[in-house]
Amino acid sequence: MVRSLWSAATGMIAQQTNVDTISNNLANVNTAGYKTEVAEFKSLLYQNLQTRTTSANGEQKPISAQVGLGVRNSSITSIFREGNFYESSSDSAFAIDGEGFFGVRTASGEIQYTRNGNFNWAVGNNGTLNLTTSDGQQVLDTNGRAISIPANYKTSEVTITADGQLCYPDASNNPQPMGITIGLFQFQNPAGLEKTGSSLYRVTAASGQAINEATTTLAIQKSSVVQGYIEGSNVQVVDEMVNLIVAQRAYEMNSKVIQASDDMMGQANQLRS
Numbered sequence: 001m002v003r004s005l006w007s008a009a010t011g012m013i014a015q016q017t018n019v020d021t022i023s024n025n026l027a028n029v030n031t032a033g034y035k036t037e038v039a040e041f042k043s044l045l046y047q048n049l050q051t052r053t054t055s056a057n058g059e060q061k062p063i064s065a066q067v068g069l070g071v072r073n074s075s076i077t078s079i080f081r082e083g084n085f086y087e088s089s090s091d092s093a094f095a096i097d098g099e100g101f102f103g104v105r106t107a108s109g110e111i112q113y114t115r116n117g118n119f120n121w122a123v124g125n126n127g128t129l130n131l132t133t134s135d136g137q138q139v140l141d142t143n144g145r146a147i148s149i150p151a152n153y154k155t156s157e158v159t160i161t162a163d164g165q166l167c168y169p170d171a172s173n174n175p176q177p178m179g180i181t182i183g184l185f186q187f188q189n190p191a192g193l194e195k196t197g198s199s200l201y202r203v204t205a206a207s208g209q210a211i212n213e214a215t216t217t218l219a220i221q222k223s224s225v226v227q228g229y230i231e232g233s234n235v236q237v238v239d240e241m242v243n244l245i246v247a248q249r250a251y252e253m254n255s256k257v258i259q260a261s262d263d264m265m266g267q268a269n270q271l272r273s
Contacts, residue, residue, distance in 0.1 A: 004257060009258065010044065010069075012255060014073055015250045018073075022244045024037065026237065026240050029237060032116045032232060033115035035078045035079055035233070036081075036233070036235045038076070039075075039076050041071050042071070042074040046066040047069060049064075079234065082234065083232045085231055085232070086230050090120075090228075093119065094119060094182070094226065094229070094230075096184065096225060096231065098221065098222065099220075102139060103183045103185055105146065107137070114199050120134060142183045142212060142214035149168075161225075163225070164181045165177050165180070183214070185212055186211045187208055190207060191207075193207045
């Protein structure tokens with residue numbers, strides 16, 4: 001009886017984690033560049049009740065009798081499926097068509113990565129205009145340097161090509177490359193990236209080192225940049241609502257198991273010889 005109580009308790013804890021994950025997905029349904037997360041589970045240890053050779057009359061049994069001891073959360077995996085593109089009125093809004101990430105430098109100097117291309121132009125300490133995230137982190141070019149343009153440039157006239165080159169119109173109003181290219185990076189295993197908040201990801205041993213699309217010799221399909229668009233989250237609300245109902249019912253059924261086990265132990269305590 002006690003085994004069933006603890007097994008059902010692990011089920012309730014696991015389903016609570018599942019609901020927490022689903023609620024986070026729904027909360028970020030409008031977060032640019034957000035990637036939906038999926039809670040995954042694994043069974044706990046199994047206890048042998050009978051070995052293969054144990055039987056009432058000594059005959060060999062083909063299989064053993066084992067009972068599981070519950071479930072636990074094994075991982076919460078990000079699904080890096082591309083989200084829908086939404087038109088933006090901002091000239092500094094960029095979406096990535098492909099598997100790439102933008103590189104940004106945080107306030108601590110660490111390089112992290114994001115799919116959220118809702119950038120802004122900010123005036124730097126030296127008077128130049130720097131391309132930054134909405135939180136002020138510097139966006140990096142293909143050489144790992146912060147992207148900056150002269151202060152006398154009009155940011156509304158800065159355009160970007162599909163391969164990430166920044167352009168500015170000349171005297172004839174023809175866009176000319178400025179010698180700056182937005183850095184795009186890929187990972188062998190993006191699901192291994194560590195989430196740090198604000199749609200940012202940190203490199204880990206599981207993700208592998210960042211692959212610079214501009215300099216790599218690997219045979220990868222390079223990404224393209226689309227100006228005037230933002231990549232929305234890839235959360236499917238209908239799927240999340242169905243998953244929420246399933247998780248809620250699973251939580252409820254595990255609570256029923258605890259109640260049934262408690263009733264059975266209560267009846268056992270009331271037995272008289």
